[in-house]
Amino acid sequence: MPVARPEPSDARVIALIDMDCFYVQVEQRRQPQLRGLPTAVVQYNSWKGGGLIAISYEARKYGVNRSMRGDEAKKLCPEIQLVQVPVARGKADLNLYRNAGSEVVAILARKGRCERASIDEVYLDLTDVAEAMLSENPPEKLEAIDEETLKSHILGLDEEVDKQKGELAREWLCRSNASQQDKLLACGAIIVAELRMQVLRETEFTCSAGIAHNKMLAKLASSMNKPSQQTVVPSSAVKGMLDPLPIKKMKQLGGKLGSSLQSDLGISTVGDLLKFSEEKLQEHYGTNTGTWLWNIARGISGDEVEGRLLPKSHGCGKNFAGPQALKTLASVESWLKDLCEELSERLQSDLDQNKRVAHTLTLHATIYKTNDTDQLKKFPSKSCPLRYGTPKLQEDALKLFNSGLREVLDLQRADIQGTSKSAWVVTHLSVSAGKILAKPSGTHSILRFFHSHESSSSSKEQTYNGIDQNSVPSGGENQVVVNEVEANKKTTINNYVNSSSIQGEQQKETSYHKDTNSILRFFHNRDPSCPSQEQTYNEISQNSMPSVPSGSENQMAADQAEAKKGTMISHVKSNLARGETQKETTQKGSGPILRFFQAQRAPCTSSENAVPSTSGTEHEQESDRVSAHEESQKEKVEINDNMNSLHHDEHRRKRWSLNPEEIDTSVIDELPPEIQREIRVWLQPIKRAKAAQRGPSIADYFSPAKKGPQSHNS
Ligand code: DCP
Numbered sequence: 001m002p003v004a005r006p007e008p009s010d011a012r013v014i015a016l017i018d019m020d021c022f023y024v025q026v027e028q029r030r031q032p033q034l035r036g037l038p039t040a041v042v043q044y045n046s047w048k049g050g051g052l053i054a055i056s057y058e059a060r061k062y063g064v065n066r067s068m069r070g071d072e073a074k075k076l077c078p079e080i081q082l083v084q085v086p087v088a089r090g091k092a093d094l095n096l097y098r099n100a101g102s103e104v105v106a107i108l109a110r111k112g113r114c115e116r117a118s119i120d121e122v123y124l125d126l127t128d129v130a131e132a133m134l135s136e137n138p139p140e141k142l143e144a145i146d147e148e149t150l151k152s153h154i155l156g157l158d159e160e161v162d163k164q165k166g167e168l169a170r171e172w173l174c175r176s177n178a179s180q181q182d183k184l185l186a187c188g189a190i191i192v193a194e195l196r197m198q199v200l201r202e203t204e205f206t207c208s209a210g211i212a213h214n215k216m217l218a219k220l221a222s223s224m225n226k227p228s229q230q231t232v233v234p235s236s237a238v239k240g241m242l243d244p245l246p247i248k249k250m251k252q253l254g255g256k257l258g259s260s261l262q263s264d265l266g267i268s269t270v271g272d273l274l275k276f277s278e279e280k281l282q283e284h285y286g287t288n289t290g291t292w293l294w295n296i297a298r299g300i301s302g303d304e305v306e307g308r309l310l311p312k313s314h315g316c317g318k319n320f321a322g323p324q325a326l327k328t329l330a331s332v333e334s335w336l337k338d339l340c341e342e343l344s345e346r347l348q349s350d351l352d353q354n355k356r357v358a359h360t361l362t363l364h365a366t367i368y369k370t371n372d373t374d375q376l377k378k379f380p381s382k383s384c385p386l387r388y389g390t391p392k393l394q395e396d397a398l399k400l401f402n403s404g405l406r407e408v409l410d411l412q413r414a415d416i417q418g419t420s421k422s423a424w425v426v427t428h429l430s431v432s433a434g435k436i437l438a439k440p441s442g443t444h445s446i447l448r449f450f451h452s453h454e455s456s457s458s459s460k461e462q463t464y465n466g467i468d469q470n471s472v473p474s475g476g477e478n479q480v481v482v483n484e485v486e487a488n489k490k491t492t493i494n495n496y497v498n499s500s501s502i503q504g505e506q507q508k509e510t511s512y513h514k515d516t517n518s519i520l521r522f523f524h525n526r527d528p529s530c531p532s533q534e535q536t537y538n539e540i541s542q543n544s545m546p547s548v549p550s551g552s553e554n555q556m557a558a559d560q561a562e563a564k565k566g567t568m569i570s571h572v573k574s575n576l577a578r579g580e581t582q583k584e585t586t587q588k589g590s591g592p593i594l595r596f597f598q599a600q601r602a603p604c605t606s607s608e609n610a611v612p613s614t615s616g617t618e619h620e621q622e623s624d625r626v627s628a629h630e631e632s633q634k635e636k637v638e639i640n641d642n643m644n645s646l647h648h649d650e651h652r653r654k655r656w657s658l659n660p661e662e663i664d665t666s667v668i669d670e671l672p673p674e675i676q677r678e679i680r681v682w683l684q685p686i687k688r689a690k691a692a693q694r695g696p697s698i699a700d701y702f703s704p705a706k707k708g709p710q711s712h713n714s
Contacts, residue, residue: 002252004292011181013130013188019120019207020227023054026100027083029204038353039081042070043090089338091318103203115306125305130187139186140174149193153225156237189232216301216585243271273297316342317430325425339431340393349578358433361386363400367427377408
């Protein structure tokens with residue numbers, strides 16, 4: 001659901017950097033002989049030549065597009081080079097592309113707040129750096145403006161034909177009588193052009209950019225002139241840009257809301273929206289969405305650049321087209337195993353490298369009936385608290401699938417194994433890990449772990465009642481999970497963790513491509529005999545993963561047992577919260593780009609030099625390792641201190657209402673490994689000394705019935 005946020009009163013400078021035909025560029029860097037040739041990257045499934053997922057601009061000239069398969073593309077463009085995505089575990093392995101995207105993000109982040117929006121798109125807030133430039137070195141005082149900046153498309157200027165385009169841009173950029181807003185945008189254009197050149201120098205990738213006062217406009221502008229060009233949106237050009245735009249091209253209007261605007265209000269362009277008052281729009285779509293629609297029609301959007309270099313979620317999915325569709329529970333289970341294995345590796349790597357912990361596991365599937373012409377009910381996206389470790393992920397993912405399948409087939413629990421083999425087919429499966437937060441570190445990890453969840457909720461009760469219900473498998477499955485939890489007393493920390501809806505991946509906007517020969521010209525000048533840089537790329541640290549699309553979260557009613565559990569959980573959280581004091585903070589342009597590639601010919605024998613980011617990234621990784629080591633040393637000291645404190649400070653234990661000797665180690669197994677280690681160190685001496693007194697589980701201990709009066713009151 002879109003959120004109407006007021007725009008800040010001060011002008012901002014926001015850019016969206018979008019890589020050009022990204023996977024193709026990554027493959028062309030690996031295989032320089034492909035430079036300048038019509039090329040497409042195809043999916044793993046090679047049926048009819050494989051589905052096209054990335055297409056070079058050379059191939060687009062022949063009419064090749066993403067809806068085609070390789071065979072069809074070959075008919076249109078016989079010389080097209082088809083490159084298959086790398087494969088691992090019988091499915092596409094996107095790590096190569098994710099790593100390449102991370103290289104770009106690392107460069108862009110040097111200049112401003114950076115939000116990784118997708119595998120190849122990054123928002124940048126350049127307000128501070130543009131303001132600094134304007135006060136210290138404004139464009140009108142610059143001796144020269146680089147060629148790449150002069151190639152900028154300034155919306156609203158393009159119609160003038162009596163002057164050279166570069167001259168027009170120079171005049172606009174250097175106007176001394178321009179508004180403060182436009183002056184800042186001019187600075188933004190210079191900064192972005194420099195950044196794009198830097199990205200090219202360090203990675204060999206070209207990108208396009210939109211530069212505007214907010215994210216929405218920057219995003220729309222970024223695809224207006226591709227490849228390797230940038231577009232600036234002065235405030236005076238907003239209306240002209242938005243009015244003719246088909247409503248469905250707007251972010252968040254590509255789906256149901258956009259269709260409803262068309263069918264209910266007869267709106268087909270953004271300009272049509274202007275005919276409706278805010279009140280009218282609110283009447284139809286509610287207060288928030290109505291205001292949001294009113295705002296976007298005027299180019300108003302207060303969304304902030306989030307300052308996030310790492311992805312919000314990790315997802316692994318696979319399509320099973322045509323005859324590959326999965327028809328049995330066994331085949332679904334087998335694929336879920338593979339997907340969870342990959343997800344587990346990525347979660348572990350995120351934990352190791354970035355010290356982040358994911359809290360919600362979500363399963364998506366697409367399913368069809370085979371013995372009926374009617375389509376099945378949409379498979380509901382299912383979520384539950386995420387437990388670390390491949391077997392647990394696999395187990396939970398399968399439960400989520402079974403739960404969804406029962407819902408779709410309107411079956412009772414017992415019927416699931418008996419479903420006829422041919423009753424349904426699964427054409428898509430994916431698992432994703434969301435609600436990724438910084439791992440609590442230091443002495444009181446476990447407490448901070450609780451706090452980090454608590455801080456993201458407005459109230460404990462609300463958290464449980466409003467969200468946690470969604471994070472437990474629904475229907476019969478839910479009961480199974482609850483029963484297991486209750487019966488085995490394995491109410492783990494993850495059960496306290498609440499999952500908010502996983503946001504769907506932003507829908508890609510289709511661009512109005514204005515194809516040019518520029519890229520072809522750049523790469524004609526390259527020497528294809530440069531050695532492959534694959535090895536170098538493989539050494540680059542991998543920090544980022546893309547999101548998978550997600551649908552609606554599972555909705556279910558809380559039964560009495562759930563409510564009781566919620567009360568208990570809230571109670572426990574309150575107790576823990578009281579003891580903790582510290583919270584975790586946790587073209588057309590041929591000029592400069594052409595020269596870049598010409599220069600690349602000579603040093604072809606040392607291709608590493610062409611990718612300085614590689615060594616830079618390695619260096620950063622090394623620093624990370626050093627600081628991680630220091631941190632772990634520091635943590636060890638703190639843990640020891642804490643052990644002493646636990647031994648000797650009974651008062652403190654009472655205050656926490658937490659009796660460590662009663663903690664069941666099976667509960668600890670459910671936690672992320674790093675937290676497990678800390679807790680084990682923390683508990684070891686106490687457990688040895690008082691093993692005989694150990695209670696059955698952490699849930700028992702936390703049960704209000706076992707606490708003293710002080711705890712009951714919390
Ligand atoms: N991608 C994919 N499947 C899709 C769409 C995209 O696997 N259905 C991958 C391949 C793309 C990358 O994501 O290279 C980025 O997608 P974009 O939509 O940004 O498209 P490109 O970068 O390929 O081209 P453009 O220059 O038009 O942005």
